Amino acid sequence: MPELPEVEVVRAGLAPAVTGALVIGVTVLDERALTRHAGGGADFESRLTGRVVSAAARRGKFLWLPLRSETDGAPSDEAVIGHLGMSGQMLLRAPGAASERHERVRIDLAHPAHGELSVVFADQRTFGSLAIDDLIATPDAAPGGYGWDEASVPAQVAHIARDPLDPAFSDAGFRRALARKDSAIKRVLLDQTVVSGVGNIYADESLWAARIHPETSARALPTRAVNRLLGEVRHVLEKALAEGGTSFDAQYVNVNGQAGYFAHSLNAYGRTGEPCPRCGRPIVRVSFTNRSSHFCAHCQRVPRPAVDGPGTAHV
DNA sequence: GGAATAACCTGGATGC
DNA sequence: TGCATCCAGGTTATTC
Numbered sequence: 551m552p553e554l555p556e557v558e559v560v561r562a563g564l565a566p567a568v569t570g571a572l573v574i575g576v577t578v579l580d581e582r583a584l585t586r587h588a589g590g591g592a593d594f595e596s597r598l599t600g601r602v603v604s605a606a607a608r609r610g611k612f613l614w615l616p617l618r619s620e621t622d623g624a625p626s627d628e629a630v631i632g633h634l635g636m637s638g639q640m641l642l643r644a645p646g647a648a649s650e651r652h653e654r655v656r657i658d659l660a661h662p663a664h665g666e667l668s669v670v671f672a673d674q675r676t677f678g679s680l681a682i683d684d685l686i687a688t689p690d691a692a693p694g695g696y697g698w699d700e701a702s703v704p705a706q707v708a709h710i711a712r713d714p715l716d717p718a719f720s721d722a723g724f725r726r727a728l729a730r731k732d733s734a735i736k737r738v739l740l741d742q743t744v745v746s747g748v749g750n751i752y753a754d755e756s757l758w759a760a761r762i763h764p765e766t767s768a769r770a771l772p773t774r775a776v777n778r779l780l781g782e783v784r785h786v787l788e789k790a791l792a793e794g795g796t797s798f799d800a801q802y803v804n805v806n807g808q809a810g811y812f813a814h815s816l817n818a819y820g821r822t823g824e825p826c827p828r829c830g831r832p833i834v835r836v837s838f839t840n841r842s843s844h845f846c847a848h849c850q851r852v853p854r855p856a857v858d859g860p861g862t863a864h865v
Numbered sequence: 866g867g868a869a870t871a872a873c874c875t876g877g878a879t880g881c
Numbered sequence: 882t883g884c885a886t887c888c889a890g891g892t893t894a895t896t897c
Contacts, residue, residue, distance in 0.1 A: 552891090582874090611891075636890055637875080652875090675874045677891060733868065742892080750890060840870075841890055 552634040554713055554747030554787050556795035556810065557611050560640050561697055563805030564613075565606035567642050567667060568659060572620060573601050574666070575658035583654035583671060586631065586681035586706060597682050598630060598657065607698030609716070610746025612707045613640070616685065616698065629685055630657075631704045635677025641670040642805045655680055681706065692718035713747035714784050725776050728768040735771060735779070736764035736843060748783060751796055751819045754844045756783040758818035764843045766853040789815065818844040 552560070576598045578584065578591035587594050604616040604626045612633055616626035632640065641650060645658065645666040655671040671680055685702040688694050694703035696716065712719040727744045728735075738744055739753040748756070757764050759782035762775060771779070790796060794810030804810070813820075817827050822835040826846035835844050 585873095633891080635874090635892080673874095674876070675890090677874065731867090737868090740891085842888095 552636075552638065553611060553749035553752050553790075553796075554715070555752075555790035557608055557613060557634060557747075558696065558791055559795050559804045559810065560634070561606050561608040561613055563642070564615075564640060564669070565697055567661065567664060567805070568603045568615060568669065569605055570663075571603050571659035571661040571667075573598050573603070573657060574660045575599060575656075577656045577658075578654075579649075579656070580654040580676070582676045583673060583679055584681060586633070586679045586683075588681070594655075594680070594682060597628075601628075603630075603659070605698050607695045609695035609703065609707055610710050610713045610742055611749070612695075612704075612710060612746075614683075614695075614698075614704050614707065616700070616702075617682075626700070626702075627685055628682055629704050630680060631683050631706055632671065632680050633678050635673060635675065635679065637674040638678025639670075639672045639807075640805055641672060641807060643668045643670050683707075690718060710742050711744055711746045713787075714745060714780060715747070715787060719745075721777075721780060724780060725773060728771060728776055731768040733768055734765045734838075735762060735768045737839060738768040739783070745783070747787065750841050751816070752783070752786050752790065754819040755786045755817060757850065758845055759786060761849050763850040763852055764838065764845055770853065818846065820844065 576595040578594055581591045584591060584594055600620060601617040602620050604618050607614050607616065612631060614629040614631040616629045618624060618626045645668055647668060650670050650672040652672045652674045653670055654673050657669040659669065660666050683704040683706050686705050686708060688701045688703050691701050693699050693701060724745060728738060731738045736753050736757060739748050756779060760779040762779055793815060794804065796810055796813045818833055821833045822844060823832050825831065826833055826849060829846060829848050831846060831848045833844055834847050835842050
């Protein structure tokens with residue numbers, strides 16, 4: 551389940567290998583990997599071949615490789631965007647390497663320093679996708695994402711909020727967004743237009759660390775609790791990033807096919823029935839909007855229902 | 866307009 | 882052993 555740390559590990563692995571490389575060939579093996587691309591496989595192949603990759607960038611869970619032409623040196627106005635979905639992988643392989651299981655797209659590159667190599671997009675569940683998209687200006691004039699200094703972002707990524715590790719992320723804007731949301735805090739954490747990069751695993755871990763019940767109303771959270779939560783989100787993401795991300799099986803790996811080990815550091819997610827590391831009571835799992843929430847019912851108390859009536863304070 | 870829900874998809878785990 | 886069913890979850894279109 552690639553979330554921000556897993557995607558950042560992939561981006562960091564791709565960057566030195568692809569920056570400055572010329573695309574010398576593209577093979578689309580499964581067009582389901584191009585659900586975000588306006589044209590078909592042939593269009594994807596022809597538009598990408600002959601371009602030069604300027605960088606490897608990321609915002610939240612979206613990756614993109616800005617493209618420029620081989621000769622004119624003009625600024626990048628398009629990019630290959632990629633989302634790993636549930637099970638997507640970006641693998642670096644030697645030229646002519648055997649096909650990967652669930653391989654969907656292969657991009658062959660010639661790098662001026664490293665020679666030829668291939669970027670293989672493999673995806674078991676086909677929720678991930680690639681596309682070529684226009685770069686548009688960021689409304690705040692800040693760099694579009696991590697690994698990209700230009701104030702531009704792919705059009706399909708423009709609606710995605712900045713992630714909490716982005717220097718241009720606005721804490722005040724996050725607090726204002728929560729104050730407007732009449733939804734459970736966990737649902738808001740998973741809303742990529744409010745804060746990006748957080749998925750089910752890190753939402754559960756951050757809420758556990760901040761001692762906030764996942765069904766607490768976002769707008770009912772006091773400012774102090776919001777600040778505590780934001781701090782824990784950042785702490786959890788940074789720690790997971792330092793440990794190479796979370797891998798439960800072979801579905802999340804870095805560009806070399808290696809797993810991360812943050813799964814050993816999880817306190818709540820996937821630990822149903824195990825003792826809470828804080829109080830020793832069992833972690834519980836409940837269904838939550840088509841997925842699961844894991845939390846400690848003792849440390850993360852159920853929010854008291856709002857009561858309308860005389861004497862009730864409203865904010 | 867905001868919030869909630871369903872659908873997309875594959876393979877491993879589980880039950881019979 | 883083989884088959885059917887359930888489950889995992891990020892994004893987005895649809896519905897309320």
